[in-house]
Amino acid sequence: MAVAVAAPSPFLGHTSFRARKTLFKRCPQSDVGFSIKALFWGPRKAVEPAKLDLSIGDFSLTELGSEGDSTIVDKARKLSVSVVSSISEISPTEWDACSIDASGPEKFNPFLSHGFLSSLEESGCAVKETGWVPQHIVARDDCDNVLGVIPLYLKSHSYGEYVFDQSWADAYYTYGSRYYPKLQCCVPFTPVTGPRILVRDTNYRDQVFDILVSALVTLTLKFEVSSLHITFPSEKEWGKLKEMGFLQRIGMQYHWKNRNYKSFDEFLMDMKQSKRKNIRQERKKISTQNLTMKRLRGYEIKANHWDTFYKFYRNTTDNKWGSAYLTRDFFHNMASKMGDQVLLVTAEEGDELVAGALNLIGGDTIYGRLWGCLPRAYYPSLHFESCYYQAIEAAIELNLDKVEAGAQGEHKIQRGYMPVTTYSCHYILDEDFRQIISDFLVRERAQLEHVMKILHDSDGIANQEKVPIYAVEPIEPGGWG
Structure with a gap:
């Protein structure tokens, strides 16, 4: 069952008037009754980071005594927080240690x-040059050990994020103010949930987390940008960030x-008979088209595979009138x-590679x-086989817990993929806009919960575990749904 729902815009119709009314300040000396704070027009160009001191500050850490010890050991250590303009300034070992400990x-x-x-x-x-200026935050102790990092970018647009705020930007420009640049804490071009505040597992963990979040806010003020956005954080981080003044979105x-x-057959037995029959029919079409499916990992994937896959990728983005965010290199x-963490599903017709799907293994x-797939090529059901069924078979074979199939697509429900909640957090500096966006998020959630009820009441997920769902997001070019 397809459900097409347009998300409510906070800046259309009566709400637009309200935005203007709220965001213009009363001016007693003016016959008009309002004064404009600022006016900026012109092209939205790539941003340059301000020439500022990239040291955010030094902080003291206090180590608590062991559990059950009523005394507090005052072992104060210094934590220095700064910004680096490239991830290459942090060693892979130290960055990955923070990433692994975070999850x-x-x-x-x-x-x-x-x-x-x-x-x-x-x-x-x-x-x-693409509007993503790395501004990663790194926290080091007084022995120069990295205790925490944050992937962070100064951005001049909202592309490649998959949490849509373009209407917010348009409202800022209508108001005569500047939405871009903004700070974006995320994995570029990747709508995958995971921790964003990456902290080592030490006795100082909670303190370092709080310091890093405060550093994000400090940097937002220091750069004088409109806002800070943390997209696809973990649910635990999402809850903590609300307590620290961030707006919540789902x-x-x-x-x-x-x-x-x-x-795979055992999985099919959990499906309704109609779904089970449909999936088997779709899979049979692959062999009748003389297609051979392969799952390649690590060293099995050769340079020519990537050159060909890049052509497939460009064909997808071109057909969706999208931007090719990723380069061949x-x-x-x-x-x-990344070696064996890369899984490339390929489809071959004879000796020719005709389609592929890229996966990463966590x-x-x-x-x-x-x-x-190849330009102008059409193979019925090949998309479902490459993207969904091969991934399921691989997860079963590797004894993995789940497959994340990305954003968009109620059609995935018919193929065993169930709706789950994702999260984002937003720190808006302008108090007037902050209140308007906060009100919008309340209305948006109410409408999306209505979509949730429609999906749960539909036959589409009648025999599946019912997981709370909250949003139907529009398609952004550059991925598959």
Whole structure:
């Protein structure tokens, strides 16, 4: 069952008037009754970071005594927090130690690794020229050990984020103020949930977390930007950040859950008979088209695979009138650094590679990312096979907990992927806009909860575990849904 719902805009109709009324200040000396704070027009160009001192400050850490000890050991240590303009300024070992400790090795998220993020920078994807200026935050103790890091970017646009705030930006410009640049804490071009405040597992962990969040706010003020956005954080971080003054937003994706299945057929037995029949019919179409499916990892993936996959990727973005965020060099660079964490599903017709789907493997999850096929080629059901069914088979084979299939697509419900909640946090400096956006998020949530009820009442998920869902997000070019 397809449900198309347009998210309520906070800046349309009566709300637009309210925004203008709220955001213009009364001026007693003016016959008009309002004064304009600022006026900025013109093209939205790539931003340059201000020439500021990149040291945010020094902080004291106090180590508490062991559990059960009534005394507090005053072992104060200094924590220095600063900004680096490239992830290359932090060693891969130290960055990855923070990333692994933030989630635990069993839930390791490959997109938060130094290898993935550095590949985006080194290949020209997440750099100043594309509107992504790295401004990563790093916290070091007085022995120069890295205790925490945050992936952070100064941005001149809202592309490649998958949490949509373009209407907020338009309202700022209508008001005569500047929404861009803004600060974005995220993994570029990757709508995957995971920790964003990456902290080592030490006795100072909670203190370092709080200091790093305060450093984010400090940097927002220091750069004099409109706002700070933390997208796809963990649910635990989302809750903590609300307590620290961030607005909360929710969204939705579709994930497949492994319930200790021993085979794909065992998974199918959990489906309704109509769904089970449909999936089997779709899978049979692959063999009738003389297609051969393969799952390649690490060294099995050769340079020519990536060159061909890049053509597939460009075909997908071109057909969606989208931007090709990723370069050819990115795929080669990322694969060389991440080894067996890369899973490339391929489809061959004879000796020719005709389609592929890129996945990354984490501690307990397969993450489906990009899909593409030959230009002007059409193979019925190949998209479903490459992106969904092959990932499920791989997760069962590797005994992984779930498959994350990215944003968009109620059609995934019919193929075993269920709606789950995603999160984002927003720190808006302008108090008037902050209140308007806060009101909008309340209305948005109410409408999205209505969508949730429609989906739960539909036949689409009648025999599946009912997980709370809250949003239907529009498609952003550059991925597959």
